[in-house]
Amino acid sequence: xxxxxxxxxxxxxxxxxxxxxxxxxxxxxxxxxxxxxxxxxxxxxxxxxxxxxxxxxxxxxxxxxxxxxxxxxxxxxxxxxxxxxxxxxxxxxxxxxxxxxxxxxxxxxxxxxxxxxxxxxxxxxxxxxxxxxxxxxxxxxxxxxxxxxxxxxxxxxxxxxxxxxxxxxxxxxxxxxxxxxxxxxxxxxxxxxxxxxxxxxxxxxxxx
Amino acid sequence: xxxxxxxxxxxxxxxxxxxxxxxxxxxxxxxxxxxxxxxxxxxxxxxxxxxxxxxxxxxxxxxxxxxxxxxxxxxxxxxxxxxxxxxxxxxxxxxxxxxxxxxxxxxxxxxxxxxxxxxxxxxxxxxxxxxxxxxxxxxxxxxxxxxxxxxxxxxxxxxxxxxxxxxxxxxxxxxxxxxxxxxxxxxxxxxxxxxxxxxxxxxxxxxx
DNA sequence: GTCTATACCTTGATAGAC
DNA sequence: GTCTATCAAGGTATAGAC
Numbered sequence: 001x002x003x004x005x006x007x008x009x010x011x012x013x014x015x016x017x018x019x020x021x022x023x024x025x026x027x028x029x030x031x032x033x034x035x036x037x038x039x040x041x042x043x044x045x046x047x048x049x050x051x052x053x054x055x056x057x058x059x060x061x062x063x064x065x066x067x068x069x070x071x072x073x074x075x076x077x078x079x080x081x082x083x084x085x086x087x088x089x090x091x092x093x094x095x096x097x098x099x100x101x102x103x104x105x106x107x108x109x110x111x112x113x114x115x116x117x118x119x120x121x122x123x124x125x126x127x128x129x130x131x132x133x134x135x136x137x138x139x140x141x142x143x144x145x146x147x148x149x150x151x152x153x154x155x156x157x158x159x160x161x162x163x164x165x166x167x168x169x170x171x172x173x174x175x176x177x178x179x180x181x182x183x184x185x186x187x188x189x190x191x192x193x194x195x196x197x198x199x200x201x202x203x204x205x206x207x208x
Numbered sequence: 209x210x211x212x213x214x215x216x217x218x219x220x221x222x223x224x225x226x227x228x229x230x231x232x233x234x235x236x237x238x239x240x241x242x243x244x245x246x247x248x249x250x251x252x253x254x255x256x257x258x259x260x261x262x263x264x265x266x267x268x269x270x271x272x273x274x275x276x277x278x279x280x281x282x283x284x285x286x287x288x289x290x291x292x293x294x295x296x297x298x299x300x301x302x303x304x305x306x307x308x309x310x311x312x313x314x315x316x317x318x319x320x321x322x323x324x325x326x327x328x329x330x331x332x333x334x335x336x337x338x339x340x341x342x343x344x345x346x347x348x349x350x351x352x353x354x355x356x357x358x359x360x361x362x363x364x365x366x367x368x369x370x371x372x373x374x375x376x377x378x379x380x381x382x383x384x385x386x387x388x389x390x391x392x393x394x395x396x397x398x399x400x401x402x403x404x405x406x407x408x409x410x411x412x413x414x415x416x
Numbered sequence: 417g418t419c420t421a422t423a424c425c426t427t428g429a430t431a432g433a434c
Numbered sequence: 435g436t437c438t439a440t441c442a443a444g445g446t447a448t449a450g451a452c
Contacts, residue, residue, distance in 0.1 A: 029326075118238065166374045189366075246444090261418075
């Protein structure tokens with residue numbers, strides 16, 4: 001109902017999505033404040049005035065990038081949670097999805113999400129924060145189950161912060177095409193952070 | 209030789225240090241780009257022109273905040289390393305110092321250090337990066353010893369990134385005066401990340 | 417060492433032609 | 435839907451009096 005769906009079957013990016021992608025890329029590289037609307041427009045072969053036909057303000061652009069990023073990673077991790085019955089496999093799958101969202105094709109949006117939230121007005125911050133809290137709840141649930149089974153530290157909030165900190169920091173150092181691919185990275189971090197769950201995985205990696 | 213050291217024995221902040229502290233505070237709260245030199249001057253009861261007597265440029269201010277922060281945390285962690293002979297105690301002490309620098313009185317400078325490096329010109333980035341690498345080497349050394357003893361994963365670089373990620377992320381969620389003080393936080397994270405070393409500590413915390 | 421005043425530039429956003 | 439032209443505001447930095 002959204003579009004007549006013409007002849008082209010390729011899910012090409014709409015103009016709006018193109019703009020979001022270009023903006024996210026620049027925001028990640030230079031930061032939100034250092035990136036001018038003129039730069040964004042230029043990257044798309046437009047002039048700055050045209051941007052404001054698609055978006056109400058520069059902040060609007062930032063909010064949409066963040067919301068889209070959060071919705072995408074939430075959807076992906078939720079899927080992983082629902083697809084694995086066993087707890088160790090489930091947490092490992094969730095970590096994989098988190099890292100894939102962070103370091104894969106969505107790198108730009110996710111980095112912006114992590115490091116540009118101070119540029120949001122208080123009103124916009126509240127909106128984005130609500131989505132972030134919903135995402136973190138996903139982790140709290142599964143980690144709570146692990147804690148109930150005595151597999152991890154009982155302070156679930158602390159475990160979640162430690163885990164997400166380790167995962168998110170990878171955006172600062174991970175280089176695609178390096179010696180570690182994303183799946184391997186997830187597995188290594190899993191073993192490091194949840195050694196007592198790792199032993200019950202099918203193929204458990206040695207530590208030393 | 210630097211100053212005649214008059215009668216006052218109080219190590220009062222020099223004007224330059226006052227400016228650095230005020231700027232760091234604003235940079236942390238609002239970000240470097242969103243903070244104008246006028247604001248910084250106003251916070252000190254000056255006008256913007258006066259700032260440029262003390263600093264060559266706004267970026268100069270940022271660089272000095274970062275360098276000072278890095279030198280301080282390096283000195284502190286180095287001290288911890290040298291004061292503990294046993295490896296588990298040494299790593300725990302280093303984690304304590306890192307968290308204390310990050311979350312204590314130096315919170316402003318350290319947050320700026322973590323989250324504003326993109327605002328540096330390439331030349332300035334290189335200078336700061338050199339100091340950061342020296343700091344990280346401190347960790348690599350001690351972690352390598354732990355790896356040699358088979359106490360941790362052999363991929364020392366990965367362990368270091370995971371550890372520093374978990375520690376640094378605390379700047380995003382830790383609230384002073386909350387249920388965890390800094391020493392306790394360090395100990396809990398140590399147990400979580402280095403369970404095989406934790407068992408050889410005097411008073412080891414239970415996990416579940 | 418700090419102030420006032422200001423030069424000069426870039427910014428986000430708007431209006432209206434096409 | 436994009437362009438040109440333009441505005442008002444706010445940015446960094448400088449000059450020179452005090």
